[in-house]
Amino acid sequence: MRLLHTSDWHLGRSFHGHSTLPQLRTVLGAIPGIVREHGVDAVLVAGDVFDHAAPAAELYTVLAEAIRGIRDAGAIVVMISGNHDNAIRLGFQAEWAALGGVHVLTGPESFRHPLGLSDEHGAIDVYGIPYLEPMLQRDLFPGERIREHGELLTRVTGEVDALRAERGNRSIALSHCFAANLKNPDPDQDPLAAGADLVWDLTSGGLDLVPAEVFAGPDYVALGHLHGRSELSSSVRYSGAPVHFSFGEAGRPRGAWLVELGAAGLERVEWVSLPIPRPLARLRGTIDELLEGEEYARHAGDWVEATLTDAVRPIDAMRRLRERFPFCARIEFAPEGVRPEHARSYASRVAQRGDTEVVDEFLKHVRGGEGLDEGERGLLAQVLVEAREKVSGGNS
Template sequence: MRFLHTSDWHLGRSFHGASTVPQLREVLRSIPDRVREHGVDAVIVAGDVFDHAAPAAELYEVLAEAIRGIREAGALVVITSGNHDSASRLGFQSEWAALGGVHVVTRPDGFRNPVTLRDEHGEVDVYGIPYLEPMLQRDLYPGERFRGHGELLTRVMGEVDETRAARGRRSVVVSHCFAASGGAADPDAGADLVWDLTAGGLDVVPAEIFGGADYAALGHLHGRGSPLPNVRYSGAPLHFSFSEATKPRGGWLVDLDAEGLAAVEWCPFPVPRPLVRLRGALESLLTDAEYREHERSWVEAVLTDRVRPIDAMRRLRERFPHCAHIEFDPEGAVPVERRSYASRVSRRSDLDVVDEFLVHVRSGEALDDIERAVVREAIAAAGTGETLAREGRED
C-alpha cells in the first residue's frame, strides 16, 4: 500500500497581507497528478487543513476541489484536524463523507475507531488522532489529569498500541503535534515554528511514543523532518515565511509491504512563487541584471544604503511586484546605542540633540564638519543659542 503524507495546508493564511489561495490551489491541483504518477492508494492530511476556525466559504470550495481531484485520481483520503481547525466544522458530515472514501477524523476519541484500508497483503489500520487540548479532553480518560500535550498523547498512544497488538494488523498513526526524539527538535523542521507552537501551548511530545506504528504521519511543523525513521513531518505545501525559503515543499511517499514499512521517498510539489531574500543598495537591486530571475518571486529586500532611501517599497515594487518586506542594514554603519530618546538627549546642547537625532535616522551616521557648521548657524538664527536648559540648570 502506498500513502502520500501531507499536512498543514492552512487554507486561508495570508503572506504579508497577500492571499495565498491562488498559489495553494495550484499546488493542491498537482496532487492528483502525483497520485496517478506514483500509484498512491491514500492521501493523508495531518491537520491544520484551514488556517482559521471559521474559514470563508471560498476556502471550502478549494478544499472540495482538492478532495474531488484526489478521489477522481483513484486515492482515498484521510484527514485529521489540527489546532488551527475547528474540529466541529471540519468534521461536519464526516460520517457521510466516509461512504465516499473521504475519512475525516475530528472526534477526540476518533483513534478508537481506526480507518481500515486493504491491499493485496491484508488490512492496514489508520489511527487518526486529532489535535487534543489536554484541558478540554477530560472525558477521554475520566479521573485522569494531564498537564500537557505530551502526557496526553503518551496516554493515547498507549491505548493505540494495545489496540494494535490485539488486532495484529499493519498500522499508520496520523497526529498533529510537536514530536522530538530525545527532547531535541529536528533542525530541518524550522526552529521559528517551534517558538510558535510553544507559545500556543503545545509542549514537546516524545517521538518514541509513535515507535510501535509502522509509520507515523505528523503535522504541525512547516518543514519536512524525521525525528525517527518511521516518524516524519511532511511540512506545509507552501512557503509561509521567508525563513522557510530554502526548505523543499512536498510530501512523503510511504510504502507498506506485508511486513510493515518498506520505503519512504520524497515527492516534491511545485512552487508557484518562490521566496527570495535579496541584499544590496536600492539602485543595484533596481538595475542589476542578476536579479531579473526574481522579478516574479516573493521578495524580502535588505537595503544596504548608508542613507535610508525615500519611497523604497514603491520603487522596489516597480521591478518586483511581489516585494513583501524591507529591512535596512547600512554597510559600514556605526552601531546605534539602544537607549530611549529621552536618555540620549539628557544634558545635551541643542547641537548635540540634532546630531543624536541624525545618527538615529541615518543609521549611525553623525554630522560631518560642514553639516555641523550649517546646523550651528541655523540654531543661532533661531535665537536659541547652544547652551539652554539642556546644560542641566533648573527652571
C-alpha cells in the same frame, strides 16, 4: 498500499499581508497528478487544513476542489484536525463524506475507532489522533490529571499500541503535535536539534514537546504541525507545509512523503516534490544595487525580502523596490559601515537629546546638511514654550 503524506495546508493564511490562496490552489492542484503517476491509494492530511477556526466560504470551495481532484484521481482522503482548525466545523458531515471516500477524523476519541482499509495483503488500521487540548479533553481519561500535550499523547499512543496488539493488523497513525527525539536527536533531521523555527521553551505554536518515541509502534506515523520536512525515524516523519509561509523557510523543499506498505509493514518511503509557484528570495545590498544589478532581475516574480545596506535609510524604499520586484513583501535595514549607535532605532537615538537638537538633525538630513538658522531657532523655541504651557495647563 501507497500513501501520500501531506499536512499543514493552512488555507486562508496570508504572507506578509498577501493572500497565499493562488499558490495553494496551484500546489494542491498538482496532487492528483502525483496520485495518478505513483498509483497512490490514500492521501493523508495531518492537520491544520485551515489557518483559522472560522474559515471564509471561499476556502471551503478551494478545499472541495482539492478533495475532488484527489478522488477523481483514484485515491481516498484521510485528514485530521490541527490546532488551527475548528474540529467541529471541519468534521461537520464527516459521516456522509466517508461514504464518498473522504474520511475526516476530528473527534477526540477518533484514535479509539481505527479506520479500516485493505489491500491485497489484508487489513490496515488507520489511527487518527487530531490535535487534543489537555484541558478540554479531560473526559478521555476520567480521573487522571493530564495537563501537558506530551503527557496526553503518551497516554493516547499507549492505548493505540494496546489496540494494535489486540487487532494484529498493519497500522498507520496521523497526529498533529510537536514531536522530537529527546534521547539521540539527529542534527540533520530532527526538528529540535535543527532548530526548525522553534522557540526554546520546548514549545512550538503553543504545543509542548512530545517524545518521538511514543510513536514507535505503528508501521508509519504521518505527523503535522511543523512546516519543514523532517525525519524523526524511518517510520515517523513530518512532511511540512505544501507552500512557504515565512522567509525563514527559504531554501527548504516543498513536497510530500510517498509511503509504501507491504505484507510485513513499511517497505519504502520517498520524497515527492511539489511545485513552488512563487519562490522566496532574500536579497541583500544597497537599494541601487538591488534596483540596477542584473543578477537580481530573475527574482522579479518571487516573494522578496530585501535587506538594505545603505548608510542612510532610502526614502520610499518599498515603492521603489516593488517597481522591480512586484512581490517584495518585507524590508530590513542593516546599514554597513555605520557605527553601531547609528544603527539603533530612531527612538533610542533621540531619547537623550533635546527637542531643538532633534529638529536640527532632522532638517540636516532632509535639506542636504542645512540645519536650523537663527530665525528658525527662535520660532522653534517659541513654539516649544507654547506647547509646554498647554501640556502643563492640561495636567493642572
